[in-house]
Amino acid sequence: MAKPARKVVITCAVTGSVHTPTMSPHLPVTPDEIAAEAVAAAEAGASILHLHARDPKDGRPTADPDVFMQFLPRIKQATDAVINISTGGSSLMTLDERLAASIQAEPEMCSLNMGSMNFGLFPMLDRPREWKHDWEPKLVEATRSTIFKNTFADIEDILVRLGKGFGTRFEFECYDVGHLYSLAHFRDRKLVEPPFFIQFVLGILGGIGADPDNLTHMKRIADGLFGEDYRFSVLAAGRAQMPLITMAATMGGNVRVGLEDSLYDGSGLARSNADQVRRIRGILEALSLDVATPAEAREMLSLKGGDRVAF
Numbered sequence: 001m002a003k004p005a006r007k008v009v010i011t012c013a014v015t016g017s018v019h020t021p022t023m024s025p026h027l028p029v030t031p032d033e034i035a036a037e038a039v040a041a042a043e044a045g046a047s048i049l050h051l052h053a054r055d056p057k058d059g060r061p062t063a064d065p066d067v068f069m070q071f072l073p074r075i076k077q078a079t080d081a082v083i084n085i086s087t088g089g090s091s092l093m094t095l096d097e098r099l100a101a102s103i104q105a106e107p108e109m110c111s112l113n114m115g116s117m118n119f120g121l122f123p124m125l126d127r128p129r130e131w132k133h134d135w136e137p138k139l140v141e142a143t144r145s146t147i148f149k150n151t152f153a154d155i156e157d158i159l160v161r162l163g164k165g166f167g168t169r170f171e172f173e174c175y176d177v178g179h180l181y182s183l184a185h186f187r188d189r190k191l192v193e194p195p196f197f198i199q200f201v202l203g204i205l206g207g208i209g210a211d212p213d214n215l216t217h218m219k220r221i222a223d224g225l226f227g228e229d230y231r232f233s234v235l236a237a238g239r240a241q242m243p244l245i246t247m248a249a250t251m252g253g254n255v256r257v258g259l260e261d262s263l264y265d266g267s268g269l270a271r272s273n274a275d276q277v278r279r280i281r282g283i284l285e286a287l288s289l290d291v292a293t294p295a296e297a298r299e300m301l302s303l304k305g306g307d308r309v310a311f
Contacts, residue, residue, distance in 0.1 A: 001228065008253075008294075013261055015034055016052050017052050020136040031067065034071045035071040037272060040273065044276070045291050046257075049082065051071075052089070053068045053101065069105075072085075084107065089161070091207060103161065106309050107168055109303060113173045114155065115182055116150050117150075118206030123205065152185075169197070173235075183302070194226070195231055200234045202235070212276055216251075242280065249284055
């Protein structure tokens with residue numbers, strides 16, 4: 001069984017590559033906006049900041065290391081939070097493009113999707129919108145006919161280049177039960193070592209659904225595969241975010257919020273990432289649970305420390 005979190009780690013996923021500027025005026029796009037939102041989320045209680053980059057001209061996802069470097073050092077200088085760089089990018093990027101920023105930055109932590117999958121965002125097109133940019137509906141529609149590619153060879157490449165190469169550890173993003181078995185495969189080959197930080201991702205079309213039974217099922221399988229060698233966190237897409245991450249916390253897990261995962265906060269659009277952090281922090285404290293500091297998160301997850309990154 002996973003070790004219960006003595007203190008709960010709050011991860012904040014600040015911007016992502018799922019939502020587009022038309023969907024929310026509060027989605028951070030420019031390096032200035034991403035830096036400001038990340039720092040505010042950390043000040044509100046997030047100990048891990050999960051970061052993507054966007055083209056500052058029109059908000060489309062980008063893997064350009066030069067854009068990342070416009071906000072990574074600023075966030076590091078302003079907060080002690082763990083900086084976690086996405087290796088996911090978007091389904092339209094090559095593996096080398098997706099890894100470019102992490103290879104340059106040598107971060108403490110990166111996300112790692114544990115398999116190739118359908119990643120369907122196209123139902124978002126069902127809602128009538130006046131799109132700000134031509135690329136937005138095209139990117140969303142592209143998810144109907146493309147897959148997010150992370151083969152076993154891709155995953156091994158990431159583990160060797162980032163994990164073995166720089167001492168980077170991973171947020172293992174598991175969108176379905178099979179991804180847990182894939183992680184166990186790499187554990188058995190000694191390409192990864194505990195403690196494993198496993199993010200159960202619920203509610204993406206193409207992955208496991210966002211409901212309580214699936215959360216308990218994912219945890220039961222992970223308990224059988226990893227015993228006490230892992231800690232889990234939960235990410236639930238859209239309006240399922242707060243109910244399921246609250247459930248995760250009561251089960252001994254950690255939580256992830258942020259505008260990458262949900263644009264909503266209660267009955268309307270979330271005005272900031274920090275608002276979501278404050279909301280879940282209030283829920284955790286009402287449940288008599290303590291929120292982990294960045295130093296405590298580093299100890300829990302055996303991270304190398306912010307002094308050993310390259311930015």
